[in-house]
Amino acid sequence: MNPLFLICLLFAPLLFPHWNPTTATFASEEVGFLSTASRWVVDQSGRRVKLACANWAAHLDPIVAEGLGSRPVGDIAAAVRSMGFNCVRLTWPLYLVTNASLTSVTVGESLRRLGLVESAAGVAVNNPQFVDLTLIQAFKDIISIISKTKPELLYKDALLIMQKVVSTLDRHDIMVILDNQISTPGWCCSKYDGNGFFGDTFFDPNEWLRGLQIMAETFNSSRNVVGMSLRNELRGPKQNLVDWYRYMQMGAEAVHLVNPNVLVILSGLDYDKVLTFLSVKQVELTFEGKLVFELHWYGFSDGGDWKNGNINAVCANISRLMMVKGGFLLKQGFPLFLSEFGVDIRGYNQGDNHFLSCFLSVAAELDFDWAIWALQGSYYIREGKPNFDETYGVLSSDWRKPRNLNFLQRIEALQYPFQGPGLSNRSSHHIIFHPLTGLCVLQSRSNGEPVLGSCGEYQAWSYTSELNLVLKDAGLCLQAGADGEEVKFGTQCKNLGSKWVQITDSRMLLSTYAEDNGHMVCLDLGPENSIITSTCKCLVEEGPCSSESQWFKIVDSKEKVAHIIYS
Numbered sequence: 001m002n003p004l005f006l007i008c009l010l011f012a013p014l015l016f017p018h019w020n021p022t023t024a025t026f027a028s029e030e031v032g033f034l035s036t037a038s039r040w041v042v043d044q045s046g047r048r049v050k051l052a053c054a055n056w057a058a059h060l061d062p063i064v065a066e067g068l069g070s071r072p073v074g075d076i077a078a079a080v081r082s083m084g085f086n087c088v089r090l091t092w093p094l095y096l097v098t099n100a101s102l103t104s105v106t107v108g109e110s111l112r113r114l115g116l117v118e119s120a121a122g123v124a125v126n127n128p129q130f131v132d133l134t135l136i137q138a139f140k141d142i143i144s145i146i147s148k149t150k151p152e153l154l155y156k157d158a159l160l161i162m163q164k165v166v167s168t169l170d171r172h173d174i175m176v177i178l179d180n181q182i183s184t185p186g187w188c189c190s191k192y193d194g195n196g197f198f199g200d201t202f203f204d205p206n207e208w209l210r211g212l213q214i215m216a217e218t219f220n221s222s223r224n225v226v227g228m229s230l231r232n233e234l235r236g237p238k239q240n241l242v243d244w245y246r247y248m249q250m251g252a253e254a255v256h257l258v259n260p261n262v263l264v265i266l267s268g269l270d271y272d273k274v275l276t277f278l279s280v281k282q283v284e285l286t287f288e289g290k291l292v293f294e295l296h297w298y299g300f301s302d303g304g305d306w307k308n309g310n311i312n313a314v315c316a317n318i319s320r321l322m323m324v325k326g327g328f329l330l331k332q333g334f335p336l337f338l339s340e341f342g343v344d345i346r347g348y349n350q351g352d353n354h355f356l357s358c359f360l361s362v363a364a365e366l367d368f369d370w371a372i373w374a375l376q377g378s379y380y381i382r383e384g385k386p387n388f389d390e391t392y393g394v395l396s397s398d399w400r401k402p403r404n405l406n407f408l409q410r411i412e413a414l415q416y417p418f419q420g421p422g423l424s425n426r427s428s429h430h431i432i433f434h435p436l437t438g439l440c441v442l443q444s445r446s447n448g449e450p451v452l453g454s455c456g457e458y459q460a461w462s463y464t465s466e467l468n469l470v471l472k473d474a475g476l477c478l479q480a481g482a483d484g485e486e487v488k489f490g491t492q493c494k495n496l497g498s499k500w501v502q503i504t505d506s507r508m509l510l511s512t513y514a515e516d517n518g519h520m521v522c523l524d525l526g527p528e529n530s531i532i533t534s535t536c537k538c539l540v541e542e543g544p545c546s547s548e549s550q551w552f553k554i555v556d557s558k559e560k561v562a563h564i565i566y567s
């Protein structure tokens, strides 16, 4: 165990009074297999487990999990853990288990016959024990290795992220969701690739059912395989509801028959963007407590004009649409797994940046399970191009470090549950989440003033009917100072500058009146995570314009599961 980690463990109770070491769970045996309780995924004791996953591709042409040419599998798994994920959605092509011509092909051969000599050499260096394994054996070994992964302090800068492993809900192994991404190995997905829907050229329903059963059976004793996404992104001209219900129900039953432990996860239509049809007719299964739905949400395909639109309007619009397309399932008592979302993690795409802030606000509000696209920093080969850089990858192209630490800070709060069964007995309250930084509004421990800090620090707010933002335990109200200056705490809650109105369509701008000149101002991010007020942005409907720094989402929460704070 890393000494720094040990120090964190030893001192955690002193530094973090809400942390209760007796409830810490570090071994999967205590968590057991997962099931569902209404909209929540829960462990054997009925306590919520929030899936915070990264998609790890193993379905492209070589049918080898990406990255084995760059890092030892154990290091990749440790990186997954140290970045705060508790799960990978590991993709596989159907042919891995149904196509006889692939049963004896080894990892080395598969890479070499695609001309990927360099990658094959990389595997020989980084994962020598994998070179001569068959593709399916390599797949199995990866799952077995990552089930034993202990988090390590891989990156100096990632210390803060690392500290989170002292969370009450943490487990040191990595859960796996097996995702049947496609039939024929290769980059997915297009409407006319013959893999889109039941009956397409490469998508024989019987072959698919057989493949699902083989996988389910293969992993029926792997404790960390907790779920199966039955088929990724159904799509194309053949899509229809009759076949959707028919085959998805058959697939779910087929998996459950041979492996009753896993969650069965069903994808919607039109690239998994649409589950609306379930509002009128649910699937019918012979078993209970294992059904989860998955939905995908990317800024480039959700219909929002993220680059040129007024983002207050676009975010409100698209969030509403998301509720209609799948979000409603949470209210109906089904878990919804946002099993793919992603952005250019370098921050170079302004549309993506806007989308991400909106996505994070919705993810905080709905507190759903999720999987980011993607873990991989690069592919052996994608769409014919070797060493393809994955700009959506949380890891760098060489798999050696996080691509963008700032990005990891933004998703950190969402790796922990805000709500759900078994977390605590505290009453509900609000937290004030700032999606641009991933931080929450807190009372500073050093000077007692408002500041942005880790959402893991327990500070309960109440947004009252008098429009006050009250820090509950302290009984203090958030108050505007002078226009452009920092906000403060006060006890005169009836002041005009203590009333905060959620304005614009997004309702994420919190407006009040400045103390000095009485101008309408909005809560905003100041220097060094301070909180100021400034002129409210993007009030008119016309775009383009950005107001992300002024977005503050008031979110329902129970006691935040004590992941560890920054100071």
Ligand SMILES: *[C@@H]1O[C@H](CO)[C@@H](O)[C@H](O)[C@H]1NC(C)=O
Pocket (backbone or CB within 6 Å): 095, 099, 100, 101
């Ligand atoms: C098996 O895979 C090979 C190589 O990808 C392909 O040419 C063949 O058509 C596949 N066979 C079946 C039955 O799908």
Ligand SMILES: *[C@@H]1O[C@H](CO)[C@@H](O)[C@H](O)[C@H]1NC(C)=O
Pocket (backbone or CB within 6 Å): 217, 220, 221, 258
């Ligand atoms: C896994 O499946 C095999 C074959 O159906 C069965 O013999 C075995 O008992 C199963 N193991 C578990 C842990 O369910």
Ligand SMILES: *[C@@H]1O[C@H](CO)[C@@H](O)[C@H](O)[C@H]1NC(C)=O
Pocket (backbone or CB within 6 Å): 304, 305, 309, 310, 313, 314, 317
């Ligand atoms: C909101 O959505 C509607 C219909 O989906 C669309 O016509 C409209 O242009 C959208 N507005 C914005 C600001 O995105």
Ligand SMILES: *[C@@H]1O[C@H](CO)[C@@H](O)[C@H](O)[C@H]1NC(C)=O
Pocket (backbone or CB within 6 Å): 422, 423, 424, 425
């Ligand atoms: C919450 O309260 C119930 C009933 O009083 C108790 O059984 C349970 O152990 C408590 N849970 C926690 C996490 O304190």
